[in-house]
Amino acid sequence: MRIVVDFDLCESNAVCMQIAPDIFEVRDDDFLYILNETPGEADRARVEECVQRCPKQAISIAED
Amino acid sequence: MTRAPRAVTIVGASLAGLNAAEALRREGFDGPVTLIGAENHLPYDRPPLSKQVLAGEWAPERVALTDPEELEEDGIEARLGVRATALDLDARELTLHSGETVAFDGLVIATGARCRTMPGTDQVGGVHVLRSLDDCLALRADLEAMPQRVVVVGAGFIGAEVAATARGRGLDVTMVEALPTPLSRVLGDEMGEVCAEVHRDHGVDLRTAVGVERISGDGRVERVTLSDGSTIDADVVVVGIGVIPNTEWLDGSGLEVDDGVMCDASCLAADRVAAAGDVARWPNALFGETMRVEHWDNAAQQGAHAARRLLDAAAGPFTPVPWFWSDQYDRKIQLAGRVRGDDEVRVVTGSVDERRFAAIYGRAGRIVGVLGFNRPRHVMRYRALIEQGASFDEALAAEF
Numbered sequence: 001m002r003i004v005v006d007f008d009l010c011e012s013n014a015v016c017m018q019i020a021p022d023i024f025e026v027r028d029d030d031f032l033y034i035l036n037e038t039p040g041e042a043d044r045a046r047v048e049e050c051v052q053r054c055p056k057q058a059i060s061i062a063e064d
Numbered sequence: 065m066t067r068a069p070r071a072v073t074i075v076g077a078s079l080a081g082l083n084a085a086e087a088l089r090r091e092g093f094d095g096p097v098t099l100i101g102a103e104n105h106l107p108y109d110r111p112p113l114s115k116q117v118l119a120g121e122w123a124p125e126r127v128a129l130t131d132p133e134e135l136e137e138d139g140i141e142a143r144l145g146v147r148a149t150a151l152d153l154d155a156r157e158l159t160l161h162s163g164e165t166v167a168f169d170g171l172v173i174a175t176g177a178r179c180r181t182m183p184g185t186d187q188v189g190g191v192h193v194l195r196s197l198d199d200c201l202a203l204r205a206d207l208e209a210m211p212q213r214v215v216v217v218g219a220g221f222i223g224a225e226v227a228a229t230a231r232g233r234g235l236d237v238t239m240v241e242a243l244p245t246p247l248s249r250v251l252g253d254e255m256g257e258v259c260a261e262v263h264r265d266h267g268v269d270l271r272t273a274v275g276v277e278r279i280s281g282d283g284r285v286e287r288v289t290l291s292d293g294s295t296i297d298a299d300v301v302v303v304g305i306g307v308i309p310n311t312e313w314l315d316g317s318g319l320e321v322d323d324g325v326m327c328d329a330s331c332l333a334a335d336r337v338a339a340a341g342d343v344a345r346w347p348n349a350l351f352g353e354t355m356r357v358e359h360w361d362n363a364a365q366q367g368a369h370a371a372r373r374l375l376d377a378a379a380g381p382f383t384p385v386p387w388f389w390s391d392q393y394d395r396k397i398q399l400a401g402r403v404r405g406d407d408e409v410r411v412v413t414g415s416v417d418e419r420r421f422a423a424i425y426g427r428a429g430r431i432v433g434v435l436g437f438n439r440p441r442h443v444m445r446y447r448a449l450i451e452q453g454a455s456f457d458e459a460l461a462a463e464f
Binding site for chain 2: 017026
């Protein structure tokens with residue numbers, strides 16, 4: 001899977017970072033950085049939780 | 065013994081209700097799912113209503129949380145413009161405002177809350193509350209008419225966002241708050257004062273420690289009379305003085321209602337009946353406190369939890385750290401936890417003067433909350449500490 005963030009929607013609320021700090025990081029510049037765009041299957045449940053809990057629905061998973 | 069439901073009816077088609085419906089499907093539930101909503105709109109997102117939509121930056125359609133195709137794909141039947149007026153637990157039957165009765169097996173109560181209003185203003189044009197999409201569009205139309213002055217009654221988070229958006233439109237804004245310091249009961253005096261200063265810096269005429277006596281005008285609002293006898297000329301008034309949970313339809317149902325539907329720790333209100341979102345009150349074991357939470361994040365999470373609980377008694381207690389955000393001007397304010405005005409408050413990073421900081425709240429030796437101004441990273445780190453039950457000292461010593 002590949003993580004896709006719509007940065008026009010992202011408001012840097014950092015909910016994803018709390019769930020998966022090894023994958024998402026909001027830095028001091030208040031922007032979100034994806035630390036690992038293609039996490040393994042073991043991380044799927046956590047990434048799906050990020051997708052579901054993002055207040056702006058800015059995260060999606062691409063299967064390619 | 066209780067069993068899992070064969071069909072689930074969800075009353076309330078907003079964020080909590082939709083999340084309940086989606087979670088049922090995610091968990092593999094294959095029985096009928098019906099979503100009953102009082103509004104004529106499909107579920108939509110409310111936070112942009114006081115910000116992007118009100119500002120005119122977003123078309124109203126952008127707030128849609130789903131569409132008919134997606135609902136059909138998920139096998140969720142939506143009945144819109146339909147209000148439930150009564151619940152009969154013994155017969156397991158709902159009554160709708162049309163008089164129609166609907167049988168249910170599993171039930172999620174997610175009827176949310178409605179705005180408190182000022183008595184005697186129903187017939188006065190130009191007086192608004194902001195809760196629904198229709199509220200937002202009516203207020204937006206009034207703001208687009210370039211009124212001379214907007215008066216916001218109540219400097220809570222909704223009032224503050226409306227004030228910020230109206231200032232962003234270049235309108236003159238007076239905000240009236242009954243407390244000496246806005247938000248002091250929620251954030252404490254010091255942090256409430258920081259919020260007040262943000263508005264003053266952006267040109268809001270903020271009047272504190274004064275109540276609103278009367279909102280009056282000939283057909284349309286002309287002035288607001290304050291409790292100190294002074295008056296403010298106003299063409300538009302927005303009243304943001306809190307909400308009331310929508311529980312009247314449950315009168316006589318046998319469910320316990322006390323400022324919300326009383327649930328157990330797992331969000332269950334009765335056999336195969338759960339509640340979620342602004343309408344639900346439940347004991348949150350993490351804080352040892354019975355709470356009702358009016359935040360976006362809670363509606364989404366609790367809706368999903370209620371669904372899981374209906375399907376499986378092992379779903380366990382619902383123990384979130386409540387969290388919300390509020391965007392005002394160029395500040396993102398976030399609060400996580402359960403804070404009170406008399407908690408100990410310590411700024412742990414950044415600068416209050418620059419309005420870019422995080423402050424943590426301590427009570428009885430524990431960290432119970434974190435407030436951030438443009439510090440989302442820190443808010444989420446401290447939120448995790450709250451979730452872990454960390455001590456205040458531990459939190460003060462942490463470095464992020």
